[in-house]
Amino acid sequence: MTPSSHPSLYVAPSLAHALDALAERGAGGAPLAGGTWIMRAPLRHEAMSPAYVGLGRVAELGRVEVHDDHVVIGAGVTHARLAEALRDVPDLQGLATAAGRSANPAVRRAATVGGNLSTAGFAAADLVPALLCLEAEVDIASRAGVQRLTLEAFLAARDTLEPGRLLTQIRVPRSAARSAHARLPLRKAGDYPVAILSIAVTRDGSGHVARVRVAVGSVEPVARLWPALEAALTGAPLDARSAERAAADLAEDFNGRDGIDAPGWYRVAVLPALARRAVAALL
Ligand SMILES: Cc1cc2nc3c(=O)[nH]c(=O)nc-3n(C[C@H](O)[C@H](O)[C@H](O)COP(=O)(O)OP(=O)(O)OC[C@H]3O[C@@H](n4cnc5c(N)ncnc54)[C@H](O)[C@@H]3O)c2cc1C
Known part of the structure; x- marks a missing residue:
């Protein structure tokens, strides 16, 4: 990349400034949060945006x-901050584990929740x-106002959202009694779970x-719920081995994506x- 093709960076001091800057830059601008995905664009042979709007100083985006x-x-x-904030919240241990075990400590101190949900192409x-x-x-x-979507609806619309949109916050109802998160990292997959x-x-x-x-990530290009396994587990005693057997019977619901780290x-x-490990963690 030549110096003249370096992207420009505007560090927004507030949410209103960030939304204005994104609206003005249109399709030529993108938010920059932790930068842990954006900085690896050259490794993925992807073009960077001509202009970034830095969110790191926007206080409105930093609360739990x-x-x-x-x-x-x-x-x-x-x-890292999310894992710490949820450490003693029993029903949200799945989310605390996801935040506290992802990647490595240095990445966890930089990568943001908004970046994690917004990154198209990050299975x-x-x-x-x-x-x-x-x-x-x-x-x-956006400058026009705020829209609340289920995460499923957001994931379905993510690739086609108009420029100028910013994910500002996540709302998690505390309706489940317990949650857990099981992931399989492989050394050759870097710090990403297969x-x-x-x-x-x-x-x-x-x-x-x-x-x-039940939700499954990294198997298909976008994470999704597993309704058939949910149906199989409902009404029965919670048991790790039974969950493993049910998951084995239903695994063909998924069409695994081939990658350099693991075949589909x-x-x-x-x-x-x-499934066995996640249920064992619940118990
Ligand atoms: C080696 C390595 C291993 C990793 N392993 C894992 C892992 O195992 N699990 C895991 O979950 N994460 C992992 N990560 C971190 C991962 O990159 C981040 O979780 C996330 O994808 C990007 O977050 P970010 O804040 O760095 O976003 P950025 O890199 O700043 O942005 C990513 C994308 O999201 C957009 N964006 C950012 N914030 C917003 C917002 N608020 N609204 C709209 N769009 C936005 C940006 O424009 C860009 O397109 C790893 C990172 C590295 C470098």
Whole structure:
């Protein structure tokens, strides 16, 4: 890259400034959060944006609020800070694990929740399945106002969102009793997991599963829920070996993506073991 082709950087001092700057730059501008994905664009042979709007000084994006019935997470909160903030919140241990085990300590201190959810093309994002199974919603802001979407709806629209949009916060209802996050990192995959399974469960008085959400990441290009496994687990006692068997019976629901780190069939093949580990962590 020649010096003249370096992207420009404007560091926004507030949310309003960030939204103005993104609107003015249109398709030629993009948010820069932790930069951990953007900085590796040359390694992926991807073009960088001509202009970036830095979010690191936007105070409005940096809060975590833990309420009795929900949690609000600013898009600029780093993985490390999120893990720390949720350390003693029993129902959100899946999300705390996802934030606290992703990548490596240096990356966790820089990478943000908003960047994790917004990165198109990042199949192995840990926070996406962790937040999907917790029924998270996201706020998408532009100069015209704020729109709240389920995380599933956001993921479906992510690649086609108009320029000038910023994910500002995540709202997580505290409706599940327990959650867990199991991931399989391989040394040759760098610090990225080849498959991820997140689960959130509420049990009835006799210990049977009353409500369960299961999300799978890194297996297909975008993380998604696993309705067939949810149906298989509902109404039964929560048991790690049964979950492993059910996942093995249903694993062909997934069409694994081939990558240099692992072939698609392998990502699918490890799902039963991840289901066992996730349920064991819940218990
Ligand atoms: C070697 C390595 C290994 C890693 N391993 C893992 C891992 O195992 N699991 C994991 O979850 N993460 C991992 N990460 C971190 C991962 O890159 C980040 O979680 C995330 O994808 C990017 O977050 P960021 O804040 O750095 O975003 P950036 O790199 O700043 O931005 C990424 C993209 O999101 C857009 N964006 C950023 N913030 C917003 C926003 N608020 N609204 C709209 N768009 C936005 C940017 O324009 C850009 O397109 C790893 C990183 C590295 C370098």
